[in-house]
Amino acid sequence: MTQLRTVQVLGGGSAGSSAHVRSLAAGLVARGVRVTVCAPPELDRVYDFLGAGAHFVPVPRRNDPAAVGALRVACAGADIVHAHGLHAAVRTGLALGGGSTPFVVTWHTRSHADGARGGLLRLLERRTVRAAAVVLGTSSELVDRARRRGARDARLAPITIPPGRVPSAETGGDEAKARAELGAVGRPLLMAVGSLEPHRGYGTLLDAAREWRDLDPQPLLAIAGEGRERGALQRRIEEERLPVRLIGRRDDVTELLASADLAVLPSRWEARSLLAQEALRLGVPLVATAVGGVPELVGDAAELVPYGDAPALAAAVTSLLSDRPRREALATAGRAQAATWPTEDETIAQVLSVYDELAGA
Structure with missing residues (x-):
């Protein structure tokens, strides 16, 4: 043959x-x-x-x-x-x-x-x-x-997409180390991942971060990625004193995501988002925009908000941070949804x- x-x-x-x-x-x-x-x-x-x-x-x-x-x-x-x-x-x-x-x-x-x-x-x-x-x-x-x-x-x-190296139950020390490195000890950690480009919706995400500055403890948002918007985003973070860190390209995204309390996907459009796939596999609750192929991908296993709606995004994050049973339910639903892919x-x-x-x- x-x-x-x-x-x-x-x-x-x-x-x-x-x-x-x-x-x-x-x-x-x-x-x-x-x-x-x-x-x-x-x-x-x-x-x-x-x-x-x-x-x-x-x-x-x-x-x-x-x-x-x-x-x-x-x-x-x-x-x-x-x-x-x-x-x-x-x-x-x-x-x-x-x-x-x-x-x-x-x-x-x-x-x-x-x-x-x-x-x-x-x-x-x-x-x-x-x-x-x-x-x-x-x-x-x-x-x-x-x-x-x-x-x-x-x-x-x-x-x-093949899953990243998902940490095992024995790697809790690595997750604690990741949180400590980012400055998220004793406070919630939110993770966003993707190129720093206009269609990723990071401007709206920073608007939402303003809304949760007064929470106690104050959440930290870490954004992994690089792109042409980095300078403008960093200026806003500094000028508005937002609890946000731009951490650049990372080869340990799976480990960082596994250590997070929530994942956030604010994009204008996505098909089968890598962040959404990894978050659901890991059982990390996800807040995402209801755009493109995201609803088809995640089903009922994520909190979905309209694109560009900073108050809705901030409210979804704030609500989840104060509702542990809901986060646990989303974690379970995420793993179940990932098993259907x-x-x-x-x-x-x-x-x-x-x-x-x-x-x-």
Whole structure:
């Protein structure tokens, strides 16, 4: 039997799409599929695609014109080419040039832009989904969006990211150490995780933090991530004396999250948020905005509030901090909800079934 050859293409490489491609590469290789991953070189240093058994081709980031040429060479002779994200799909479509190689696109999230840039993004979405044999959306809303843009075949692919290293019952000392490092001894710890970008809703989160400054004990909000909003957020924190710490990129997010009293997700839009997945798996109560794929992901296992509503966000956090039975109920519900998500093996099997279908056709 001829070995199936696939090429996986990443663009900027969000944490969710990069972790998925790493998991997918390892699973496909274990099933006898030959996998090549094309991505910016720094992503291999973080996600170790070579360690997953894949071939790795470094491809410049999306604004480099050499990227299309590198992809054209890498995709030559592939049975299936699979792009993850809009920008990766645009470049891959150009590299394939409308040839006969089956082209799969996964939408992990959506881009946010207004005005002329928003119109350009919609045009790019239409072109890429119409060039794809199959579009996989990680939430029902993304599947509907792909169909509206003209996708011939759009399917739900509710990707589950492999869990981080969940601390065991014996690691309570590590959690205490994490809280002490952040300055959250004897006070509640709230955790938010994600790039410091406008669509993450951190401005609203700081507005909410003003509301709980007078609580006793005063909660500490730790935000893990980096991005262009860091300077503006830090200025607000200092000027308004908010109980908030920006802690930058961390490789111990799972441990920090496990030590938290609450997780907070204030985003404008999410599909299958990594923070939400980890919080529910760990039994950490979650307050999140009711946007995108979040309600579909969490069910009744989180407190949901409208996007941009700082009073509602502050009230939800304050209420949970004063209601231990409700926090415990959410912790139990979160673990139960996480158990309903597709496993890593099921996620890989679904993608492989699409490949087999297209290769057979």
